[in-house]
Amino acid sequence: MASWLIKPRPLFRILDTMQPDALRDFTKLVQQHADQWYRAALRIVLDHSSAQDAVQDASVKMWSNWSTFRGDAQRSTWAYRFVVNEALSARRRSRPVATTDPSELAGVPDSPYFEADAVLRALYTAVAQLPEQQRLVFQFRYFDELPYADIANILGTSQGGLKANYHHAVAKIKKTMVGLNLDLHSES
Amino acid sequence: MNLNTAPPKRRDGIHVPDDFAAELAERATRAAVASSLRRLRLRKILWTAAATAAVFAGVLLTIRTETTPSVAPATELTSDEAWTALEQGDITLTDDELLELAELHGITTL
Secondary structure (H helix, E strand, C coil), X not given: CCHHHCCXXXXXXXXXXXXHHHHHHHHHHHHHHHHHHHHHHHHHHCEHHHHHHHHXXXXXXXXXXXXXXXXXXXXXXXXXXXXXXXXXXXXXXXXXXXXXXXXXXXXXXXXXXXXXXXXXXXXXXXXXXXXXXXXXXXXXXHHCCCCHHXXXXXXXXXXXXXXXXHHHHHHHHHXXXXXXXXXXXXXX | CCCCCCCCCCCCCXXXXXXXXXHHHHHHHHHHHHHHHHHHHHHHHHHXXXXXXHHHHHHHHXXXXXXXXXXXXXXXXXXXXXXXXXXXXXXXXXXXHHHHHHHHCCCCCC
């Protein structure tokens, strides 16, 4: 069988047929942030393949909404919102009811690229006990070190509320970590 | 001098290799473009179908208009013509119309 029949068309050939500038910007954005998006999605869905699907589905939505970007935030922040929303939707779809599975309750990502010592695993477990908003704020602030302004754009909330959520989250995590006889590297 | 070429340690413990990130980016871009092309193709099909339906409807309406017999406009008769037609039995009139026509011809009794 001729190999060209099943070979996918090179991406640049497809790009030529569409809006070249926008597509070039989109491709560049995806290349620059795929790593960060995967990590964010994985921390939410806790599963390697679901995280990849979330990034892929988010990219599809991002591109179909590319022209609706109003420029009131950075393009990367705008894009991050799609990834987070897609990952949250995937998580809700896969966990429609409260789980009793100990591995899921542990909140530790299942991925070949995840490496953690006992302290980090305990941190994930503590983060998993938090309400959704606090969990997200903590992850963006502590893991990604994003500024509150960017987190506010991603989650569509006020910075004041986010700061309160973060401090509540840290307090709860510390309490849980103390209970586990472990300590979290404090973040100012 | 820092000779460490390993990617920086992430606080979240997720260390994504460059080749995986590149592959993921390629797949995500391809999926987005493919979805966009599918939408374009679907829009093209819908537009073609709508345009075809509109042309067909237009042609159908034109043909129907041309073949429909035109309705003759209503004819107005003078009182003399009406009287002649009445005498010949071509028309029938109500009592009131008959009286009105008779008065016009100076007939006071029927």
